[in-house]
Amino acid sequence: MGIGTILAYCLLVFCIAGTVLVILSDDDGDSGKKVSWIIVVSLLPVIGILSYIVFGLNPRRTSKYAEYSRRLHEAFRETADSRSYRRLFGEENREKIREGYRELSVLLSHSNGTTVTDNNTVEIITSGRRKFEALVEDLENARNHIHMEYFYFRKDSGSKRIKEILMRKAREGVKVRFIHENIANIDISPRYYNEMKKAGVEVVMFTRPRINLLRFSARLNYRDHRKIVVIDGKIGYTGGMNIGNDYFLKWRDTHTRITGNAVYALQYSFLYSFLTSGGLVPDSFRELFPETGAGQKRNELVQIVPDQPVDRWPVIQMGTVWTVQHARRYIYIQTPYFVPPEPLLHALKSSALKGADVRIMIPRKADLPYMNLANKSYYTECLEAGIRIFEKKGSFIHSKTIVTDDYLSVIGSANMDYRSLELNYEINAYIFNEETAVKNREIFLEDMGECEEIVLERWKRRPWYLKLAQEVVRLFAPLL
CATH class of the missing domain: 3.30.870.10 (Endonuclease Chain A)
Structure with a gap:
């Protein structure tokens, strides 16, 4: 065995041992995940080490994203009216929750701080066709702004119909902001989104760390799986359905259409994603958080809970x-x-x-x-x-x-x-x-x-x- 082979072998052992130490020192406490990574690294060292660098490290748990959250919260507190701030962060509605469930609401507030809201009407949608038709109608009626964030946004007939509406509304003067997930839509060329930009839609790509290696890792592993639509700050959609014919026509899925104060929380979550993806948010939030609660058919208590790997608690x-x-x-x-x-x-x-x-x-x-x-x-x-x-x-x-x-x-x-x-x-x-x-x-x-x-x-x-x-x-x- 030559000296080169010995050195290569020693280097490999050193890399394996170093990677295992990094895995063991991870503070997330999930022993099952650690064992899985150690098995992969030990059995397939080269592939395992590269995979851990790309998929195992969390490059987003940094102070930069906590700073984004702090900036958004301060801007909202300073420029939104006190009524809007109380609806998002006040605790008075918690007493309306049935006793025994209030502590759950407290736990859920450890995401972005938003709390349970009242005066909501929730439509549960189990038909993709119904979701498509309702969304098209609401988009057509938009007057001030449309905010959209989806994991999948396809190029099939249903998706193109939505895209055409977004571009037309932008040309009419409606402020349209759109977040697209990069890896999930990797088969869609930039030209597809550039057409939207030329029409006046503000399009941003999710996950944009500054360092190239971290950017590559984040795009592959930490994906924006959310489905959010906010129209004029008064109508919101969230649930399991993406934009595509599979969801509109083929699959059994569940989605919600929400009117009322919970739309504030969907709006706030969207703005955080838009900001961290490189988008610019308005100096004043008053138009984005209009009066929504009066006149609701029902008075459902709804707490919108975003979750992201940058947070301390899952x-x-x-x-x-x-x-x-x-x-x-x-x-x-x-x-x-x-x-x-x-x-x-x-x-x-x-x-x-x-x-x-x-x-x-x-x-x-x-x-x-x-x-x-x-x-x-x-x-x-x-x-x-x-x-x-x-x-x-x-x-x-x-x-x-x-x-x-x-x-x-x-x-x-x-x-x-x-x-x-x-x-x-x-x-x-x-x-x-x-x-x-x-x-x-x-x-x-x-x-x-x-x-x-x-x-x-x-x-x-x-x-x-x-x-x-x-x-x-x-x-x-x-x-x-």
Whole structure:
């Protein structure tokens, strides 16, 4: 063995050891994720080390993004009227929440500080066609501004219709601001967005760290998975549906159209994303936060909760764990991807073991092949704990919803997986309202008509090679 080979071998060992030390010193406390990375780095050193640099490091947990948040909060406090500030950051509405759920609202406020809002009307949309038609009508009626932030914005017929409306409204003098996620839409050429810019739309690309390596890492790993529309500061949309024909025509998904004070929180979240992506926000926020609450058909309490990896606390994950742990009678969950972090998995099993009716609905066939194996790798222990699992046949279910005890509903962009709960920029709406919860429960029960329930005894008889494949994929669950 030559000296060159020995030196190369020593360098490789040094790099592996150094990377393992960096992984172990990460302060996020997730031992499962650390073990997964150590396995990858040890078995495939070159690929593993490069992958960790790109996917494992969090280049966004920096003071720069905390500074953006501070600047936005100060600007809002100074230029918005006191009424708007109280609606976003005041605590008087918390007393309107049913006792036992108020502490959840406090927990959720540790995202960007916004709190629960009153005087809201929420339309739950389960038809992609209905969402498309409602959105088109609201966009056509916009008079002051349109703000749009989407993970996917396709080039199919439905997407082009939305794009044409945005460009036309910009030419008419409506202020149109648009955030597009880079990696999710990597197949779309810059020309597509340049056409929007030429029409007067302010287009920004999400994730723009200054250093090239960090920019590359952030674009690949820390993705803007949110779906937000705000029209004239009075109408808001959020939920699971992106802009594309899959969502408008093919898939089963859940979205919300909101009027009322919760639109303020959607607006505030959008402005933060726009600012951190290099966009310029107005000097005065008065036009962006008009009077919205008067005259609402219903008085639903809604808390909009954004979550981002720059924050100290993963509030959506923590809020989900809290919700599962505090379910007394039932908790029903819909998610396309079921790869729960350990705290959430333990909470689900504990809730079922204490006697709550815990049901999870996922697609029979995921849109990503490896996610089929990952989803199913959790079945056995969940079924043994008494959790009921339903696989939806037919159209792919993309909904991300929770409903519990005929009071709390959660509808948003976050899946039940590591990526959504720890890496992505997400946003969920927490709705504290009996009527809305009953409707959500009825939607879940109706969807069960297109499902097959997984039976433990039959599940255990699946072929050995499927068991092996599922367990192998599960080793890498925190990295999916």
